[in-house]
Amino acid sequence: MADVVLDSVSQSYGARAVISDLSFTLPQGVIGCLLGPSGCGKTTALRAIAGFEPIQSGTIRVGGELMSRPGWMLPAEKRAIGMVFQDYALFPHLTVAENIAFGLARPAGRAARVAELLALVGLEAHAHSYPHQLSGGQQQRVALARALAPRPRVLLMDEPFSNLDVELRERLSLEVRDILRREATTALIVTHDQNEAFALADWIGVMHDGRIQQWDTPYRLYHEPANRFVADFVGQGVLLEGRVVNEHQVEIELGVLNGKIPVACAAQGCDACVRDCRVDVLIRPDDIIHDDASPLVAEVENKAFRGAEFLYTLRLPSGQRALSLVPSHHDHAIGEKIGIRLAVDHVIAFPRP
Amino acid sequence: MPQARPRTWRPDGWLALALAIAALVLIPVAVTLAAFAHPQAELLAHLAEFVLPELVANTLWLGAGVAVGVGVIGVSLAWLTAVCEFPGRRFFNWALLLPLALPAYVLGFVVIGLLDFSGPLQSALRAAFGPVVLPQIRSRFGVIVTLSLALYPYVYLIARNAFATQGAVALEAAQSLGHSRRAGFFRVALPMARPWIAAGVMLALMETLADFGTMAVFNYDTFTTAIYKAWFSLFSLPAAAQLASILIAFVLAMVVIEQRSRAAMRYGAVGRAAHTRRIRLSGASAVLASGWAGAVLTLAFIVPVTQLALWALPILGEDLDARYWGFFRHSLVLAGSGALLVVATSVLLAYAGRESRSPGMPWVQRVATLGYAFPGAVLAVGLYIPVAWLDNLLIDRFGAAAGVLKGSLVVMLLAYLVRFLAVGFGPVDSGLQRITRSIDDAARSLGHTLRTRLARVHLPMLRASLVTAATLTFVDIMKEMPITLMTRPFGWDTLAVRVFEMTSEGQWERAALPALAIVIAGIIPVMILTAHGDRAHG
Numbered sequence: 086m087a088d089v090v091l092d093s094v095s096q097s098y099g100a101r102a103v104i105s106d107l108s109f110t111l112p113q114g115v116i117g118c119l120l121g122p123s124g125c126g127k128t129t130a131l132r133a134i135a136g137f138e139p140i141q142s143g144t145i146r147v148g149g150e151l152m153s154r155p156g157w158m159l160p161a162e163k164r165a166i167g168m169v170f171q172d173y174a175l176f177p178h179l180t181v182a183e184n185i186a187f188g189l190a191r192p193a194g195r196a197a198r199v200a201e202l203l204a205l206v207g208l209e210a211h212a213h214s215y216p217h218q219l220s221g222g223q224q225q226r227v228a229l230a231r232a233l234a235p236r237p238r239v240l241l242m243d244e245p246f247s248n249l250d251v252e253l254r255e256r257l258s259l260e261v262r263d264i265l266r267r268e269a270t271t272a273l274i275v276t277h278d279q280n281e282a283f284a285l286a287d288w289i290g291v292m293h294d295g296r297i298q299q300w301d302t303p304y305r306l307y308h309e310p311a312n313r314f315v316a317d318f319v320g321q322g323v324l325l326e327g328r329v330v331n332e333h334q335v336e337i338e339l340g341v342l343n344g345k346i347p348v349a350c351a352a353q354g355c356d357a358c359v360r361d362c363r364v365d366v367l368i369r370p371d372d373i374i375h376d377d378a379s380p381l382v383a384e385v386e387n388k389a390f391r392g393a394e395f396l397y398t399l400r401l402p403s404g405q406r407a408l409s410l411v412p413s414h415h416d417h418a419i420g421e422k423i424g425i426r427l428a429v430d431h432v433i434a435f436p437r438p
Numbered sequence: 439m440p441q442a443r444p445r446t447w448r449p450d451g452w453l454a455l456a457l458a459i460a461a462l463v464l465i466p467v468a469v470t471l472a473a474f475a476h477p478q479a480e481l482l483a484h485l486a487e488f489v490l491p492e493l494v495a496n497t498l499w500l501g502a503g504v505a506v507g508v509g510v511i512g513v514s515l516a517w518l519t520a521v522c523e524f525p526g527r528r529f530f531n532w533a534l535l536l537p538l539a540l541p542a543y544v545l546g547f548v549v550i551g552l553l554d555f556s557g558p559l560q561s562a563l564r565a566a567f568g569p570v571v572l573p574q575i576r577s578r579f580g581v582i583v584t585l586s587l588a589l590y591p592y593v594y595l596i597a598r599n600a601f602a603t604q605g606a607v608a609l610e611a612a613q614s615l616g617h618s619r620r621a622g623f624f625r626v627a628l629p630m631a632r633p634w635i636a637a638g639v640m641l642a643l644m645e646t647l648a649d650f651g652t653m654a655v656f657n658y659d660t661f662t663t664a665i666y667k668a669w670f671s672l673f674s675l676p677a678a679a680q681l682a683s684i685l686i687a688f689v690l691a692m693v694v695i696e697q698r699s700r701a702a703m704r705y706g707a708v709g710r711a712a713h714t715r716r717i718r719l720s721g722a723s724a725v726l727a728s729g730w731a732g733a734v735l736t737l738a739f740i741v742p743v744t745q746l747a748l749w750a751l752p753i754l755g756e757d758l759d760a761r762y763w764g765f766f767r768h769s770l771v772l773a774g775s776g777a778l779l780v781v782a783t784s785v786l787l788a789y790a791g792r793e794s795r796s797p798g799m800p801w802v803q804r805v806a807t808l809g810y811a812f813p814g815a816v817l818a819v820g821l822y823i824p825v826a827w828l829d830n831l832l833i834d835r836f837g838a839a840a841g842v843l844k845g846s847l848v849v850m851l852l853a854y855l856v857r858f859l860a861v862g863f864g865p866v867d868s869g870l871q872r873i874t875r876s877i878d879d880a881a882r883s884l885g886h887t888l889r890t891r892l893a894r895v896h897l898p899m900l901r902a903s904l905v906t907a908a909t910l911t912f913v914d915i916m917k918e919m920p921i922t923l924m925t926r927p928f929g930w931d932t933l934a935v936r937v938f939e940m941t942s943e944g945q946w947e948r949a950a951l952p953a954l955a956i957v958i959a960g961i962i963p964v965m966i967l968t969a970h971g972d973r974a975h976g
Contacts, residue, residue: 137879161882168883174876178898187894188884235884 088112089134089239089273094143094153096129103129104295107143111239111273111288116265118274118282121292122318127275130292131241134273135168136161147238167237171244173228175216181227182212188235202230205264222253229261233268240265240272246281258284279319291315307369313435316367321396323407324365327434335432337366338403339373339381339425344432364434370396372429373409379424383407385417399425452794453802459787460806462856466820467686467812473679481677489664490684496660497688499578500585501643507586508642512593513635515731517623520601521609523716524727532968534731535591537738539960541917542588543651543937544953548742549584550575550655551749551946581658587738588652589645593638595967600634600703601627609717619717633702640696647688648813650920651934655941661685662920665815669924675823682816693811697804743957749950757951762936765952769932772847772922773915776854780862780911781904783855788867807863809856814920817853822925825849850925857921858914862907869903906966913959 089111096104104126111117119127132138134145136158145153147166152159167188176184182199189195203209206226216224225245232240245261246254262285265272276282282289283303290300291314299311310316316324327337335342375397383399386406390413397409397417409425417423518524519531537545553559553575563570573579608630612622628635650662661681668677719727750757791803809817822844829843843849873896881891919934926935933952940949 135879135883137882161879162885162887164883165885166883168880170876170880172874172876174874174880176877176880176895176899177872187881187886190885231880231884237883 088146088148089117089271090144090146091130091134092144092146094130094133094140094145096126096133096138096140102295104133107295107297109290109297109300111271113148113271114269115287116262116270116272116274116285118276118286118289119292119297120276120279120282120289120319123277125292126295127292128243131168131243131273131275134239135166135241136164165235165238167232167235167240169225169228169232169240169242169245171247173216173224173248175224175227175231177216180213180215181208181219184216184227185230185234187231190235198234202234205233205267206230221249222257225249225257226260229264233264233270236268238271240270242272242274244276245274246278247276254278254281255284261285291318293318308431308433310367310433313365316433316435320369321408322367322369322372323405324435325368325401325405325407326437327364327366329362329364329434333432335364335366335434337368338401338405339427342366342427342429342432344429363437365437367433367435368407368427368429370408370410372427373399373407373425374428375409375411375415375423376426377424379426381425382422383425385419385421385423388417388419397423399423450794450796452790453796453799456787456790456794456799456802456806459783459859460802462852463805463809463812463859465824466817466856469820469823470679470682470686470816473676473683481674482680485677485680489681492659493661493664493681493684496578496658497647500581500646500658500660501688503578503582504585504589504646505639505643507582508590508593509635509639511586511590511734512638512642513597513628513631515590515734516594516597516601517627518727518731520598521627521717522719522727524719524724526728526731530728530731530735533735533739534594535964535967536735536961537588538591538964538967539957540588540739540742541651541919541934541956541960542585542645542649543655543919543941544746544957545588545738545742546581546584546652546655547937547941547946547949547953548745549580552741552745553580576656576658578658581652581656584652584656585642585646585649587734589642590734590738592641592645593635596634596638596641597631600631604630633699637696637699637703640692640699644689644692644696644811647685647692648815648920650813650815650923651938651941654938661688662813662815665819666920666924669815669819675819678819679823682819685813685816689811689813689816693808696811743954746950746954746957749947750954753947754951757948762951765931765933765936766955768930769916769934769955772850772854772930772932773912775847776851776858776915777862777908777912779851779855780858781866781908783859784862784866784907785900785904787859787863788870791867792870803863807860810858810860812857814853814857814918815924817856818849818921818924821852821856822849825852845927847927847930850921850927850930853921853925854915854918857918858911861914862911865903865907865910866900869900873899909966910963913963916959917956 091107091109094104094107095102107126107130109117119130121127129138133140133153134147136152139158140153140155142155144151147164152164176187179187182203185199185202186195189198199212200209203212206229208223208226208230211219211223216227219227225248229242229245242261246257249257258281274282274285286303288300289303289306290297291306292298293314299306299315301309301311306315307320310319313324316322325337325339327335327342330336330341333344335344383401385397386400387398389396392413394413395411395415395417397411399407399409401407415423515530515534519527519534551557553572560570560572563572604627608626609619609622612626613619617625647660648662649660650666652658653660653663654666661684665678665681665685668674668681787803787806791799796802812820825843825848832843877895878891881895886894916932917934919938922930922932922934923938926932931939933955936952937949937956940946940952
């Protein structure tokens with residue numbers, strides 16, 4: 086049992102609250118992720134779990150054991166929590182094998198474990214190289230192997246791929262997910278890159294202003310964002326003006342949307358105004374489908390070629406803008422009017438502020 | 439995400455330690471300035487009437503002359519080796535640093551020995567042409583030329599870095615805007631490098647103000663020689679202290695200018711070394727460039743070292759005796775223990791900067807490493823007075839047997855520590871910066887305690903820096919003259935002291951042997967410097 090449980094953890098530097106009232110549970114064997122823009126407090130949360138930062142309220146537990154409370158923390162070196170640092174922090178004076186062996190206190194089985202990890206990260210050929218002789222991606226894997234070697238209860242990763250180029254980033258994140266699965270590691274990753282979060286994590290906590298906005302699966306974060314911040318931060322999309330018809334229906338200028346779940350407006354304590362409540366409705370690019378037969382038309386205002394598809398920015402009759410993903414053989418000129426229709430499964434609506 | 443640390447000001451143990459180290463610098467300054475608290479009218483009047491006018495005039499002329507000398511030699515050679523291509527450039531690039539190995543006082547006595555009335559040059563001229571009158575070498579001009587040749591590497595080294603990173607690019611930018619190369623140099627490249635050049639010139643001027651040995655050889659009266667005379671001939675501590683306090687005023691002016699230049703360097707730095715094409719000199723200009731670099735190298739290094747060897751060889755048999763090895767041993771022991779003390783203190787000061795959360799720490803570190811600016815003669819006086827006072831206090835309390843400090847190595851080692859702390863601190867601090875916080879955190883998260891972290895991460899990562907710091911300090915102490923001369927306990931004559939004694943009797947041949955030993959030791963830091971430079975510029 087190595088659940089990571091944060092219970093209303095807060096930390097502030099002077100008057101500035103960095104994390105406030107942070108609570109979540111990361112179950113054993115699950116890969117979690119804290120996702121948010123820079124300055125949202127995610128790195129501080131990670132460092133508090135690692136034992137590098139004290140906390141001012143709440144508790145942090147791992148596997149039921151108390152790690153931190155206000156005024157007390159178990160020293161980082163006693164926590165058995167592994168960490169992969171943003172700059173990797175490899176020891177420059179040690180070889181790859183020596184780096185990996187650094188956390189293995191007992192000589193018994195050390196060589197075998199190092200060999201195992203070298204194989205796991207595919208660096209057998211570089212066991213005796215020094216970090217500066219390796220590429221960025223290889224250094225990253227050494228850092229991962231070094232952190233995994235002592236079989237930590239939890240593995241923390243701070244922006245693990247931010248120093249790598251985009252192509253390598255995608256490949257490595259899949260590799261890392263595979264490695265963490267094979268080691269059955271509970272892991273918590275911090276990143277500002279949602280593609281990275283989606284590729285790696287089972288659960289994602291979107292953070293903003295020191296708080297978790299939503300702790301959920303990637304699918305639900307994208308399709309059922311809990312608030313405007315999450316809707317805006319995760320994925321692409323626009324908010325269109327709408328009016329609530331009833332619990333399951335919202336009218337926007339493109340027609341009436343039928344949701345499978347009650348619209349969020351009602352769920353947010355706005356009982357009295359369900360009918361005719363004015364809301365903003367989240368429309369993702371994949372919610373608007375290009376259809377020449379549709380009576381609804383919109384003007385192409387801008388387009389971005391993505392290979393398999395175009396991302397069109399459309400100007401609706403009212404002047405509002407929306408995005409639409411269209412297979413790329415439908416090549417329309419800017420200024421052209423094209424037919425569209427809606428394909429919305431879940432209606433996500435937020436009360437107009 | 440930036441790791442903002444709590445910025446609450448809490449005094450801590452590390453800060454107290456750093457303050458104690460900084461106090462070592464402030465004490466001699468305070469002590470010498472305190473000499474004015476008890477002005478001795480008679481003494482002051484004497485100084486003001488007979489001594490000060492000449493000292494001030496000598497110092498100002500010397501400062502102006504050396505500034506121009508090192509500026510012209512240093513900047514011209516830096517530009518040629520950093521931006522141009524001419525025959526021998528690769529060789530001159532590092533060889534022009536060699537004069538750093540030669541203390542100015544050694545160059546000084548070689549110059550006198552060679553060019554004096556009884557020296558080989560004038561003797562040969564007389565033999566060939568009968569009585570000839572050359573300009574007097576023991577003159578203001580002679581000192582200025584000698585010091586310029588000895589100290590230009592400070593400007594050369596630092597200006598070369600500036601030109602290498604921005605010179606050629608600046609020139610190309612100026613040319614693309616329609617300026618000739620010549621205009622580009624004077625209107626863009628030179629003004630851009632001004633902070634670097636100023637810092638180099640200030641370092642050279644600090645060495646000039648601190649210089650004692652050269653002034654003694656040339657009989658050129660400046661503050662350091664006057665302090666020495668007040669100390670040994672007049673036995674007047676107050677006179678020495680008051681002279682020292684005036685010298686400090688000059689020094690502080692240099693420090694302010696130098697620190698400002700350094701601040702400007704930080705903002706003016708434009709990063710990476712540019713891999714632009716060098717300006718290929720040809721024909722007459724190539725010959726001129728090679729000739730100029732060759733002439734400077736010959737006069738500042740090749741001729742003096744050759745002359746030293748010529749002097750030393752014939753008397754090698756008789757002078758390499760037990761006494762010589764005694765000087766040698768004293769030099770090694772003093773330089774060794776001084777270097778250990780400096781490195782240990784540097785480590786403490788560097789860790790204080792790393793661990794302390796006090797916002798004032800960078801300032802404390804800066805003050806603590808300011809001692810390099812203070813002439814050894816000033817430090818000797820400023821540290822001797824409080825130690826003697828402490829000694830008397832002990833004698834009053836515990837009887838005569840307790841007065842052990844004055845006659846011990848304490849004053850000398852403290853003065854070395856203050857003067858050379860910056861030399862040791864530089865490499866140690868930059869070595870420590872490479873052990874980033876995340877490297878420390880990584881070792882912690884892998885289960886290592888403070889003790890094993892120090893042993894298995896910090897020590898191995900710092901080893902090279904510690905060796906560099908110790909070597910640089912060792913050689914600097916070996917070359918040091920005034921502190922050693924003024925504060926050594928009876929019987930502690932070193933190589934540098936021997937050089938001083940032999941040169942003051944005009945026995946150049948006998949001074950040459952210990953001088954050669956010092957020069958050979960001095961080549962080591964030049965090699966370290968060259969290796970660093972090569973790494974920095976690919």
